[in-house]
Amino acid sequence: MMDRQLVILYGSQTGTAMDLAKRIRKQGKLRHFSTSLLAMNDFPIHRLASTPLVVFVCSVTGQGDEPDNMKTFWRALRRRDLPAVLDDVQFAVLGIGDSSYQNFNITAIRLDRRLRKLGARPFVKIGLADESHDHGIDFVADPWIAQLMDTLMEKFPLPPGQEFSLQDETIQPSFNVHFLSEKPVENKSWSEKQMPRKSGLYDADHPFQATLISNKRATAEDHFQNVRFMKFDLASSGMSYAPGDTVNVFPKNLPEAVYELLTFLELDGDQLISLSINDEDFSLPPHCRLSNPCTIREAATNYWDFQGVPRKSFFELLTQIAQDEREKERLTEFASAAGANDLFDYCFRPRRNALEILQDFSDTAKRISLPYFFDLFPPIQARAFSIASSARYHKDELHLLVAVVEYKTKLHRPRKGLCSNWLASLQPGRPVPLWVKKGTIKFEQTKDKPVVMVGPGTGVAPFRSFIYERVSLAIGNSILFFGCRNKAKDFYFEEEWKVLQGEGFLTVLPPAFSRDQEEKVYVQDSIRKAGAVVVKALVEDEGFFYLAGSANSMPKEVEAALKTVLCQHADMKEEEALEYIKQLVSEGRYQTETWS
Ligand SMILES: Cc1cc2nc3c(=O)[nH]c(=O)nc-3n(C[C@H](O)[C@H](O)[C@H](O)COP(=O)(O)OP(=O)(O)OC[C@H]3O[C@@H](n4cnc5c(N)ncnc54)[C@H](O)[C@@H]3O)c2cc1C
Numbered sequence: 001m002m003d004r005q006l007v008i009l010y011g012s013q014t015g016t017a018m019d020l021a022k023r024i025r026k027q028g029k030l031r032h033f034s035t036s037l038l039a040m041n042d043f044p045i046h047r048l049a050s051t052p053l054v055v056f057v058c059s060v061t062g063q064g065d066e067p068d069n070m071k072t073f074w075r076a077l078r079r080r081d082l083p084a085v086l087d088d089v090q091f092a093v094l095g096i097g098d099s100s101y102q103n104f105n106i107t108a109i110r111l112d113r114r115l116r117k118l119g120a121r122p123f124v125k126i127g128l129a130d131e132s133h134d135h136g137i138d139f140v141a142d143p144w145i146a147q148l149m150d151t152l153m154e155k156f157p158l159p160p161g162q163e164f165s166l167q168d169e170t171i172q173p174s175f176n177v178h179f180l181s182e183k184p185v186e187n188k189s190w191s192e193k194q195m196p197r198k199s200g201l202y203d204a205d206h207p208f209q210a211t212l213i214s215n216k217r218a219t220a221e222d223h224f225q226n227v228r229f230m231k232f233d234l235a236s237s238g239m240s241y242a243p244g245d246t247v248n249v250f251p252k253n254l255p256e257a258v259y260e261l262l263t264f265l266e267l268d269g270d271q272l273i274s275l276s277i278n279d280e281d282f283s284l285p286p287h288c289r290l291s292n293p294c295t296i297r298e299a300a301t302n303y304w305d306f307q308g309v310p311r312k313s314f315f316e317l318l319t320q321i322a323q324d325e326r327e328k329e330r331l332t333e334f335a336s337a338a339g340a341n342d343l344f345d346y347c348f349r350p351r352r353n354a355l356e357i358l359q360d361f362s363d364t365a366k367r368i369s370l371p372y373f374f375d376l377f378p379p380i381q382a383r384a385f386s387i388a389s390s391a392r393y394h395k396d397e398l399h400l401l402v403a404v405v406e407y408k409t410k411l412h413r414p415r416k417g418l419c420s421n422w423l424a425s426l427q428p429g430r431p432v433p434l435w436v437k438k439g440t441i442k443f444e445q446t447k448d449k450p451v452v453m454v455g456p457g458t459g460v461a462p463f464r465s466f467i468y469e470r471v472s473l474a475i476g477n478s479i480l481f482f483g484c485r486n487k488a489k490d491f492y493f494e495e496e497w498k499v500l501q502g503e504g505f506l507t508v509l510p511p512a513f514s515r516d517q518e519e520k521v522y523v524q525d526s527i528r529k530a531g532a533v534v535v536k537a538l539v540e541d542e543g544f545f546y547l548a549g550s551a552n553s554m555p556k557e558v559e560a561a562l563k564t565v566l567c568q569h570a571d572m573k574e575e576e577a578l579e580y581i582k583q584l585v586s587e588g589r590y591q592t593e594t595w596s
């Protein structure tokens with residue numbers, strides 16, 4: 001009989017696909033498969049041909065891009081000269097995507113296609129989970145994993161005499177936690193230390209501690225939304241960035257949230273602990289994220305994402321720990337496929353966070369031993385923001401325009417975004433761990449051609465960067481469509497635009513103030529009104545079209561408006577206009593950076 005060896009490889013930007021990969025590993029282990037779990041980049045591609053059973057779980061990021069931790073693997077797999085030698089490989093692919101994005105689950109679809117082309121055989125049909133589905137990714141992922149396990153057991157039954165039981169499931173913690181008696185010598189958290197780094201080379205494991213220069217509200221005090229205009233000092237970093245780039249910021253939990261967690265769990269924040277590996281499939285947190293040893297307060301502040309909405313694995317682990325009959329019954333229901341609706345209503349729809357859930361299951365919460373918190377709470381993830389400044393114009397500064405995330409659900413407390421609220425709370429002088437990442441939008445090709453930019457709300461950020469870059473190079477021909485709610489409340493950079501218009505660098509077409517009159521107007525309406533300008537810039541002068549901001553309906557509405565003006569002012573038929581837009585996209589003359 002073939003070896004019962006199951007390799008599970010994931011590509012995950014913010015941990016969701018990795019979490020599912022872990023769940024698959026657990027199910028495989030229960031069925032006595034010998035499992036290994038790795039990010040795709042950590043798997044040597046030359047071993048693939050001799051790996052009989054591989055499960056891939058991957059998400060999508062950017063505008064249909066692969067997560068960073070599968071990029072190298074994917075590049076190697078796509079090499080044209082790679083021989084089709086995967087005949088001995090059987091595989092299964094589970095994609096995690098969001099159908100509100102244009103390239104729904106594109107990474108998984110491409111991976112599945114490529115593996116087949118190289119001769120590998122799927123043993124379960126590709127699963128495409130959708131985060132936008134009412135019941136979230138589990139609607140597809142749960143039955144897919146169940147089918148995967150059934151198929152595996154059918155194809156690779158247990159040797160005679162061996163049995164498995166789902167009751168056996170005991171999840172071991174990834175790390176051991178050792179209590180140390182000495183207090184830390186240096187009582188400074190990691191975020192105040194600069195990791196030694198060669199000039200300019202920063203990444204998730206080596207962020208730069210940028211000093212905050214200023215943090216001002218960019219919206220009127222009585223406006224419903226708090227948007228911050230933030231300036232950072234990069235003077236000593238050697239860091240450079242280009243228009244269209246983004247920064248990733250590692251946030252922290254605010255002290256009041258940490259206090260609430262530690263008090264509720266009766267944990268001593270000053271207790272010094274050290275971590276060691278308990279499960280070989282996992283590595284210790286990188287030093288820049290959490291020093292080892294650290295205090296429990298540092299773990300709670302810098303590492304544990306206890307204010308995020310938990311994933312299903314959280315409930316699976318709590319089920320194992322629960323002793324109280326009522327709590328165990330409810331948790332078991334939530335962790336089961338049959339309880340998906342209840343879990344959705346209790347947790348996902350109202351966006352209940354991990355701490356609130358622990359407070360609801362207080363008997364279970366009090367039984368959690370310290371090592372398990374490193375499994376229950378995923379590590380805090382970095383958040384992306386478009387750079388709003390030009391390195392050429394603003395020299396050693398980096399600017400961001402950050403909308404502070406706050407919204408209501410049926411829960412009493414408003415929901416608050418972790419990173420934006422943390423950033424909003426910071427006083428000048430504080431260090432912020434960040435690093436630059438290439439954005440999706442590339443402006444390099446534009447030279448002195450006209451550029452049409454559509455940036456409603458904080459979507460204007462990357463265009464401010466590009467406009468100032470052009471100003472530094474003495475290039476005009478920049479046309480901006482901006483939209484917001486009210487002229488007096490959230491018209492970002494109004495004064496700056498006036499100056500640049502006066503100097504002839506910029507044309508700001510009449511902005512769409514959606515709430516300043518009876519009928520709502522948006523950027524797509526402004527585009528329709530200024531159709532002749534847009535068509536001249538694109539068709540006659542062979543210019544570029546850029547769009548940034550909300551991923552909701554705006555990108556589609558803007559595309560529809562562009563199609564309309566092409567028909568009206570360039571005398572195109574509808575199909576011709578669509579074809580023309582496609583051509584713009586393929587030439588890199590129509591680019592978007594959108595986020596939800
Ligand atoms: C490439 C890129 C560039 C970006 N540039 C900018 C920028 O320049 N400025 C900017 O402000 N943002 C920008 N964003 C968006 C920003 O990264 C997110 O808003 C980020 O989630 C904010 O982090 P947070 O920790 O405050 O919120 P989180 O804790 O991450 O919470 C945000 C999440 O809350 C949920 N949510 C938010 N509002 C609601 C609601 N009304 N109802 C239900 N659920 C909701 C959504 O799931 C959302 O993903 C960008 C994103 C990307 C990917």
Ligand SMILES: Cc1cc2nc3c(=O)[nH]c(=O)nc-3n(C[C@H](O)[C@H](O)[C@H](O)COP(=O)(O)O)c2cc1C
Pocket residue numbers: 011012013014015016017018058059060061062063064065067096097098099101102103104105106131594595
């Ligand atoms: C910036 C960003 C871009 C995304 N782009 C896409 C996309 O193009 N297609 C898609 O299907 N899903 C897209 N998604 C949705 C992710 O695939 C989904 O959020 C997934 O759960 C993330 O999994 P991960 O945490 O493992 O990276 C995007 C999500 C983000 C935050």
